[in-house]
Amino acid sequence: MTFTALLKNLSLATVTTTSLMLATAPQSQALTYIDTTPSWNGSSTISPIGEPNTATYGQTFTVPITDNILNSFSFILGPDFYGGTAPMTFAGYVAQWDGSKATGPILYTSGTQTYTGPGFTNYSFNTDNLSLTAGQQYVAFLSASNFFDGNTHLTYMAGTFSNPYSGGDFVYYNNGRDFSALTANSWTSTGGGFGDAVFTATFNVPAASTPVPFEFSPEQGFILGIPLFLCLRKLKKKRA
Numbered sequence: 001m002t003f004t005a006l007l008k009n010l011s012l013a014t015v016t017t018t019s020l021m022l023a024t025a026p027q028s029q030a031l032t033y034i035d036t037t038p039s040w041n042g043s044s045t046i047s048p049i050g051e052p053n054t055a056t057y058g059q060t061f062t063v064p065i066t067d068n069i070l071n072s073f074s075f076i077l078g079p080d081f082y083g084g085t086a087p088m089t090f091a092g093y094v095a096q097w098d099g100s101k102a103t104g105p106i107l108y109t110s111g112t113q114t115y116t117g118p119g120f121t122n123y124s125f126n127t128d129n130l131s132l133t134a135g136q137q138y139v140a141f142l143s144a145s146n147f148f149d150g151n152t153h154l155t156y157m158a159g160t161f162s163n164p165y166s167g168g169d170f171v172y173y174n175n176g177r178d179f180s181a182l183t184a185n186s187w188t189s190t191g192g193g194f195g196d197a198v199f200t201a202t203f204n205v206p207a208a209s210t211p212v213p214f215e216f217s218p219e220q221g222f223i224l225g226i227p228l229f230l231c232l233r234k235l236k237k238k239r240a
């Protein structure tokens, strides 16, 4: 069949049912994991975190080059500090890290969490596809600063006291109830001395644009088909 014959056989009905897939399938799997848990002995901890003094513990991390979407992060708290000062109320946060402090806006704030003890409790935060800058350092942290009530409430955080993760370290700030100090002043420890927290983070690639399969409606197909119909007629006349 020649190209002209093929054109002649192309009916308007064919045009009206043409479907086009414009994008590839979405990617939702986490592709990069940071996980220092294998370097934890199951009992070592850093303490104390909570009210009244050392209100903020965190871990700095470097965003992978292609997988720059943060899906989740986690820390482990416990056991109850000296057996009696839980509950410790706090929230989880993410912000950019400038080498000595959090900087810019707080990019993620969790709901209120309460450690009640007595054992270790894993706190995992779903950051809902938080888009970060590839290669840039950030800090994920837990802070009790916004939840002080005048009563001492403390616990521990699981720590590796080693350096399984090279893209960041455990950091802390004795910022008391002053949450704004976290982005204003250098933190008390900006890394190195305590190794890495027992910390996980998951990342994936930016979601591909949502697939947009579409079909021409009969009306659209008719309208789009008119120029083709005229073109075919013109072609037919020319050949005649």
Ligand SMILES: [Ca+2]
Pocket: 051, 147, 148, 149, 150, 151, 152, 153
């Ligand atoms: Ca308290």
Ligand SMILES: [Ca+2]
Pocket: 162, 163, 164, 165, 166, 167, 168, 169, 170, 195, 196
């Ligand atoms: Ca480290």
